[in-house]
Amino acid sequence: MTNYWRANKRRATVVWVLVVGAITWVASPAWAQDKAGEPSPLPGCEDQVRSGGPKGKQERFFPMPLATVKQAAIEAVQSLEFEVKKNTDNSLEARKARHMGVFVGSGGEKVRLEFREAEQDGQKGTMVTGETKKNMVGIAGQKTWTSAVLAQTNCVLQKGAQK
Amino acid sequence: MTYGYSLAALFLAVSLWAQRSVVDVTGPKLPPREKKCEIQFFDEKEPDTPHETIGHIRVYISRDKLGGGSATPVERAKPEFRKRACQMGADAVVLIQKTVSNSGEFQTLYVKGEAIHFTK
Secondary structure (H helix, E strand, O other), rough: OHHHHHHHHHHHHHHHHHHHHHHHHHHHHHOOOOOOOOOOOOOOOOOOOOOOOOOOOOOEEEEHHHHHHHHEEEEEEOOOEEEEEEOOOOEEEEEOOOOOOOOOOOOOOEEEEEEEEEEEOOEEEEEEEEEEOOOOOOHHOOOHHHHHHHHHHHHHHHHHHHH | HHHHHHHHHHHHHHHEHHHHHHHHEOOOOOOOOOOOOEEEEEEEEOOOOEEEEEEEEEEEEEEEEEHOOOOOOOOHHHEEEEEEEEOOOOOOEEEEEEEEEOOOOOOEEEEEEEEEOOOO
């Protein structure tokens, strides 16, 4: 009987160590990345795009016409594995593809972007307001993508400007 | 019991690696070529040979980082590009955008390519 409890305790400890190790590994970007063999990023872009950043609405000004900025935003959301669900003259709504994971999985977040013509420091352009909405299904694995989408839009625009 | 283990292994394999692609046809509709046709790849720069753009191919390869291993190289996306380009009747693919994104335990490699047809 004592042996049975001892074996069970040992098994529980092994499982606990494995779970904690796996969670720490995912949470630590330095461990999870292996930069060898990765593609080179777009000019002006981050090496790797990560979710996260401030919650709630975010605004960013781009000194480009509305149509150009909106097209860049579509390319940006597509590159982050979002599918455009609604596309009007002044707004976009896209949903991230879901992945079933070993622990929590990911995806299902909705990003909504609104575009309006604006002027900043005497320069005409487009103001983009973005927000990420999470839903109840799989919320544990859902992240805020607004910052990543706006940064990616910027690098798509920079690439376009270099052509 | 064996059935249960096989099912669990299959689930694990599917959840560790996932690949999908999307095709947007924007140019002329051409007849498909044979399944494993020869496709040339160009990195960012279009070839000088006269050509027309048939459409765009977007390939997504996601991996669960818990499965270990290194990041997905672009080479891994090429068979999917080849398959889709042959279906579209293209001669070559110009790889125009690459993005690596991270979310929780998943890392996704996105590669966008322009399917082209040589006109001469």
